[in-house]
Each structure stands twice: as structure tokens, then as C-alpha cells.
Amino acid sequence: MTLTNNTFTGEYAYSLDSKGRINIPAKFRQSLSDDNEGTFVIARGMDSCIWVYPLIQWKEIESNLRNLSSLSKINRTFVRNTARYASPSTYDKQGRIILTPSLIDYAGLDKEVLIVGMVNKIEIWDPATLAETDQQNMEIDPAAYDELAKQIIL
Amino acid sequence: MTLTNNTFTGEYAYSLDSKGRINIPAKFRQSLSDDNEGTFVIARGMDSCIWVYPLIQWKEIESNLRNLSSLSKINRTFVRNTARYASPSTYDKQGRIILTPSLIDYAGLDKEVLIVGMVNKIEIWDPATLAETDQQNMEIDPAAYDELAKQIIL
DNA sequence: TAAAATTGTGGGTAGTAGTGGGTAATATTC
DNA sequence: GAATATTACCCACTACTACCCACAATTTTA
Secondary structure: OOOOOOOEOOEEEEEEOOOOEEEOOHHHHHHOOHHHOOEEEEEEOOOOOEEEEEHHHHHHHHHHHHOOOOOOHHHHHHHHHHHOOOEEEEOOOOOEEEOOHHHHHHOOOOOEEEEEEOEOOEEEEOHHHHHHHHHHHOOOOHHHHHHHHHHHOO | OOOOOOOEOOEEEEEOOOOOEEEOOHHHHHHOOHHHOOEEEEEEOOOOOEEEEEHHHHHHHHHHHHOOOOOOHHHHHHHHHHHHOOEEEEOOOOOEEEOOHHHHHHOOOOOEEEEEEOEOOEEEEOHHHHHHHHHHHOOOOHHHHHHHHHHHOO
């Protein structure tokens, strides 16, 4: 049983091989709707991780970027920073996508890797980096956190 | 796998040869729709880089320029500055386009070159110049940048 | 419980991509 | 018109990548 299409939950410990390939958990692939043509787009995450979008999800972002006028400097910077590290990756017969050296470096990935479902996208983390990030997030304002929870959780 | 037609993402380290030729990444060429007939238009970028447009994209700009009345001085200046350094370039059997000496000089290009996908166009940079530009862009108002991100990123 | 299918991981290989240089055709100059 | 320079087209080499097969471990099915 899978959740709604293009919805990802759960955490998986997988490994990155010497060719920069990483397996996408079977459950995630099964959740991916056919119009994605087995393709994800990998990009820099806002934390020190890699964001993996289903293709059609990325196309929305792409469309937003396309509408930004290049006459404004901040727009050019934003488009550059976003597009620069993004690249499509179709999984092979074994269900693996290829990560770029640039993104592997950005996320500080070694062989052991954590794959985290983020509902509409997927995150790829170095285990130690994620643990550190968890620690730092303890400092988030508990009241604001609770307020958010109230709106979301039933 | 390629994204939508005429969409460019990712960063590539390529080299400019002694004849002023530079390879267009295979992924970019594959993304180029057939009605471009393998042709790009190179022009001065707004930062110190070269902008490379798919031909049909440039034709839109050209059409906009055509509609500017030459009666206004500012219009004449704008048209002149835009058209002056623009020239079409069809890639050869190896996938290379030829840059003009004027544009190579403008972007301060040496042998090592960075090619950056900017969604609807391509930028060609000198690595050091791009690094400087990145530094300068750190000074952009973070609030405005975040606001932009909120609207674009999913 | 046994058999079959699926999943995650590793590695080999043919074809392609990026780079450099040569030569013929064209244009330019004297 | 001849000599020179410039451009366009062609060929060749190397490195890498996309694709293929293999296998162990786990899960599903009968």
C-alpha cells in the first residue's frame, strides 16, 4: 500500500556507491506518478542536504523561475543560485539515480547516507550532519512549534 | 533525461580553445528544440558574463526591439547596446559554438570557463569573475531574497 | 515451508562526450 | 590576379557515462 501519488514519508539508511549512485527506496519509486517518467530533479537543499523533487514538482519551480525578469539583479542571483546546482536524474533499471559531485560535496556525503521523506520531496543527508541539525533545532521557539502543531495535527 | 525543451540547469567546467570555440554541454544541446536549428545567439550579459539564448528565444527579444520607436533617444541607445554585441552561432559536429573576440574580452574569459544553466538561457563565465560576483551577492538584502524564495520554492 | 519475485549493491563495457588539431574553401589585402 | 589571412568543415584521441549483467539478501507468494 502506498500513500497518495508523489508523497514521501519515512527514513531509510542507504549507501552511496563509488560512481555517485544512490538507490531511491522502492516505496518512493512506487509513489512516483507515471508522468514523472521515472525522473527526479536533485538540487541544493536549504539545510546541508540534497533535495530530490519529482520532475513534475520541479517543473512548477522552473516555471516560476522562468517568469522572473533578468533585469533585476536579485532575480538573476536567485535564478542562478537555484538552477546552477539542479539537474534531472532518471533512475536506472536498479532504481538508482546519480548525484553530481558538486551536490555530494555540498551535503558532505560519505558512503552511509540517510534518505528522508519530506511529503512532497525527498532529502538526502549525511547521518552526522542530520544529527547536528536536529540538535540545533532544539533551540527553536517551543511556543511557535506548538502553534504550528495545533494547525496541522489532528 | 532532459527537462522541458529549451530549459537549462546545472554548472559545467569547460574550456575555451585557441579558436574561440566552446562546447555546449550535451544536455543543453539535447534540450534545444529542433526549431532552433542548432543555433544560439550570444550577447552581452548584464553581469560580466556572456548570455547564450536559444535562437527562438532571441527572436522574441528581437521582436520587442523592433517595436521600440527610434524617435526616442533612450530607445535608440538601448537597441544599439543590445543588438551591437549579439550574434548567432550554430554549433558544429562536435557541439561547439564560436564566441566573438569582443564578447570573450567583455567576459574576461581565459581557457578555463564555467557554463551555467539559467533555465531559459545559458551563462558563460570566467571562474574568478563568477566567484567575485557570488561574493558581492552575499550583500543582497536577505529579507528580499527570502521573500523571493517563498514565492518560488516548494 | 519452499519457491519465486523483489530489493539493494557492485562492477564491466560499448558508445558518447569533450578536446585538439589539420585541411580545404572562402574572404581579404596588396 | 597572386599572396595571405580567415573561416568552416573534417578527423582523431581520450575519458567518461549510460547501459547492461550479476549476485546476495530480503520479502512475497504458493
